[in-house]
Amino acid sequence: MDISPARIWREKPFSYRLEVLECPKCKRRYVGNVEECPKCGAKLERKRLPRKGRVIAWTKVVQVPEFAEDFAPLYIGLIELEDGSRVVAKLVDVVEPSDGMEVEAVLRRVRVDGQTGLIEYALCFRPIL
Amino acid sequence: MVYVCGAKVYPVGRHYDKSVVDMALEVSGPLVRECGEPEAIVFATYLSPFQEDFDNHAQLFAEYLGTDAEVYTVASGDGSGGAAISLGEKLVKAGYKRVLVVGSDKTNDFHSKHAVEQLTTLIAPYERYYGTTYSSVHALAARLYMKRFNLSREELSQWAVVMHSNAIDVPHAQLRFPVKIEKVCSSNVISEPLRLLDAHPFSDGAAAVMLTSESSPVELRTASASSKLTVANRDLTFMDSTYKAMKKLGVDGVDAVEVHDAFSIAGLIALESLGLAERGKAIELLNERPKEINPSGGLKARGHPIGATGVYQVAEGFSAITEGLGRLGKVSSFLTHSTNLMGASTYLTYLKEV
Known part of the structure; x- marks a missing residue:
């Protein structure tokens, strides 16, 4: 799969810093780079989500997409952060995850472009040391 | 009309x-x-x-x-x-x-690993760059559902057993052979807790x-609704869009239904979201009325040619009403349920004998 430098660049706020857009009026949240709340029109504010949380559910993925073969098996977790918001992310540095496990965000390599060698990084979650 | x-x-x-x-x-x-x-x-x-x-x-x-x-x-x-x-x-x-x-x-x-990767294009960009797959989204749902409603691995396997026996008498189905619970429970893991025999086959x-x-001879009516695509922000044990679409459709009882069971767990959740079973009780409905739930064998056994599946369901409903379908035989009303990524949106079709 070709990795687009433009896409990595525009996705950085969330994938490197867990930044989401929040509407000050209606409190709706978006991940991306829009200016106004599509629902109510107020100017959106960037907000950084907490970097710690706990695992609500997890799965060990054995049948992985081709680009992730080097990482197989993958652990994908549904994580509830300290403020109650939820993210789906990769769990790293774990042997056997468990429900309720306390985790923290850590920047890791998630994909390497086979053609150009471009490396994509994103926040993953590891057990709190 | x-x-x-x-x-x-x-x-x-x-x-x-x-x-x-x-x-x-x-x-x-x-x-x-x-x-x-x-x-x-x-x-x-x-x-x-x-x-x-x-x-x-x-x-x-x-x-x-x-x-x-x-x-x-x-x-x-x-x-x-x-x-x-x-x-x-x-x-x-x-x-x-x-x-x-x-x-x-x-x-x-x-090779199937390409299809696995291509199917990740259904998932929102900020959730898929880790390697989140179509199967892993269903696996998270299965974990949450099994814990919340105390569903055992053996009970979940019953879905595949029923789908395979329904498909045997359906000439166009892909997997026309019976499977036993033990075989489902011991098939290869795809994404824990889901196994190969919980999954749709790769189909053309x-x-x-x-x-x-x-x-x-057959009248048709549809109702659709959408909900959330992002996996983190929804209740994975329920298909909100299915519930909303069913309310719009306003149908009380149906003779038979085809639900979008890309994986066993999605079949159970679909039945509950349609209001055909109480939450956590779809397995009982499956055991009571096995022939009326996915008489074609569903995505699980008839197969799942991704973008074509919803049209198959309606064609099967038409057959069931006009001439009979598999071991279900002939009926006078039929409901089909097609969803985008496990209920991000739902398209229902209700067919009735004129």
Whole structure:
């Protein structure tokens, strides 16, 4: 799969810093780079989500997409952060995850472009040391 | 009123010798000769652009069909087939006499690991760059559902057992052999807790349905709704869009139903979201009425040619009402349930004998 430098660049706020857009009026949240709340029109504010949380559910993925073969098996977790918001992310540095496990965000390599060698990084979650 | 005047299906399976357009023509040619020329064509497909490196199927299909009908491609992930039926209905309501809805798709032109990767395109970018797969989304749902409602691994396996026995008498189904609970429970893990026999097979296939405003033996009505695509922000144990669509449809009881069971767990959740079973109790319904739930064998055993599946379901409903389907036999009403990524959106079709 070709990795687009433009896409990595525009996705950085969330994938490197867990930044989401929040509407000050209606409190709706978006991940991306829009200016106004599509629902109510107020100017959106960037907000950084907490970097710690706990695992609500997890799965060990054995049948992985081709680009992730080097990482197989993958652990994908549904994580509830300290403020109650939820993210789906990769769990790293774990042997056997468990429900309720306390985790923290850590920047890791998630994909390497086979053609150009471009490396994509994103926040993953590891057990709190 | 919108009616179905005919339907054709191509056997679901591995068709290295047929392209997406070939399969679409094989089912549509006879259907057009039987029902008459359509004024519009709605073509559903999802994975074929990745599989065939070509993304103008509907246009080539129309050329080879030898028609000057207006043509549209509809995509709504793995719910594309249901979405096409829903739009076809609206075109007939808008005044067209005949609308051909055809779904055709492929997953087998490459090694299955490519299809696994191509199916991740259903998932929102910020959730998929880790390697989140179609199966892992269902696996998270299974974890949450099994914990919340105390469903055992053996109970979950019952879904595959019923689907396989339903498919045996369905000539176009892909997996026409029985399986035992022990075999499901010990098949290879795909994404814990889901195993190979919880999953849809990789399928190629095409189905076509002719919708019309002229009185025909089967009447059709649709209702659709959407909800959240992002996995983190929804209740994975329920399909909100299905619940909303069913409310819009306003139907109380049905003789049989085809639900979008890409994985066993999705089948159980679908039955509950449709209101056919109480939450956590779908397994009881499955055991009480096995022949009426996915009489074709569902995505699990009939197969899941991604963008075409929703059209297959409606074609099967038409067969069930006009001549009988598999071990279900003949019925007078039928509901089909097609969803985009496990309920991000839902397209329901209700078929009734006139």
